[in-house]
Amino acid sequence: MAVYVVGDFLRETRLRKGYTQEEVSYGICTTASLSRIENGAQKPGRLILEKLFERLGTENNLFNSFVSREDMELYSAIQELIRNVTDEEIDKIESQIATVEKMINNASSLERQCLLFAKSKLAVQKEENNKKAMEILMEVIHITLPDFDGKTPLRSNLLTFDEITIINSIAVRHASNKEYFKAIQLGMWLKEYMEDKIVDGKMKTAKYPMILYNLSNWFGNEKYHKEALSMADEGIKFSVKYGNLAAFPILVFNKGAALAEMGYINEGKKYLRQSITIFEAMEKDERIQVAIDWCKTHYGIEF
Template sequence: MDMYVGDKIKELRLHYNIYQEELAEGICTQATISRIEKNETIPNSYILYQIAKRLGVDMAYFYGSGSLLKIEYVKNVYDDLERLVRARNYKEVLRIVKLEKSNPLFHRNELKQILLWREGISVFYLYRDTEKAFELFYGALKLTPTTKKNSSAIEIDILASIAAIHGEVGQLEKADEIYQEIFLKMKKLPTNYDPKIAIRITYNSAVNAHFLSNYQEAISFCDKTIQLCLTHSTFYTLGETYFQKGESILALTNNKNEALVWFEKSLALFKMVNNEAAGNYVLEEIRKLGSTSLA
């Protein structure tokens, strides 16, 4: 493992076009980075941890397995928060966040960042407190020690939440601007990041484009989201994307039959994954168009 750490550090540094001096700042000397990259010395755990944070990855990137999020308890909390946000159980999210803020395991900045991010989402959707939500999001972003040339996957997720809330409050142009920034940042991410990030950001971009009346662009984003879901063999946001494509087709062409095809695909998927609330919503939209073929 150790003989490859220097190669991996150099590969990622060059990927982001970061100079050795920039990577070394506040961590070690430029000469030390040079020796590490030449595999002439093995970085100690502190230096490697700081380098990983600077490059926007966790230590799993260098070790191949094991990371802060692999600690079972931390990973369970992370997964629970993601599940609860997706289920829109924001009160429970806030309860867990409050509890874990006092947990020493979550005193590391990159884990504290996750709590602030999830808290911001919940504060907005529970109380519609936009100002507080943005305060939490930008506070979370400040905890990421990357450079101006690179971003971590979590940073991109937080930016996506900021964009989504701008869209929710009607600031659609601002949301679109942030989504464009996100897509540029995503192109620079290492290839092994969680595909769900790209899926949800592309889907949210479709929704935002639809509300901007850019229906053709919305359909294009839907197609990209569907392809991402199929490529990665996941149903994640797929039902929502089918429905969004139908809505955008209807708005663009008023072709009810084509829209119904996508609505019915969405309904079938929601039934398959037992999402009753979403399925009922889609069914009602189908009925409005005069069809109950899958009712």
């Protein structure tokens, strides 16, 4: 049986997928550093190793990078910050930012990217400052993708999961400004990238349905209801297959809304009712009332 070390696995995976060292390392580390990692001459830090795996379209489920106690504590603190951002726990985000900042003496670019992204979330949720959030997000993405202009997809670039999340957040900010075409352009880039480049895993299971949900919203806002229905349908099928309960009911709601907008009121009503039932089962009370009010206001449907 062959025994792999991390450098061998990185190199063989990269070559099998036909990627250059420049494509994989861009914005994460130097090409020379990746070469040394692949040859076993340099031990990568935990965060760098994770992002290199993500650029290769997979997750680091096989290898651990043995680091100092301080590095491990910092990595754990950053992971907690990421979880708080994902859950939109605003008070916890603010507290965890302070914790991480105290632990960082000479922050790496990847650590700084995580901190700035968390601060962009605060700008939106706490300060309700869309312009400030967009400025921070552009600063965040330029840490690893300096050529990205915030509008035009970089289809030749490989992406980490963090970069996908940041670009999706930039698209959301465009949509908040009612610039739906810009949002759709970025959303379709991410959708196609995740379909073509990323193998199944927990990060794809979490992020892909939300990208489809956003696209269904944005197409609907632009009155492209057939496309909105298609995005919702794709998201529902994926969520059922991979068990994403968070995205499932909101995608079902969007399917019902798209059908209603297309004139299929009875069929649309069926899916809208289903989504409300699922929200009730999940005890998402805030979602229930929003859904009920939306149906009554837009379609004259009462539940």
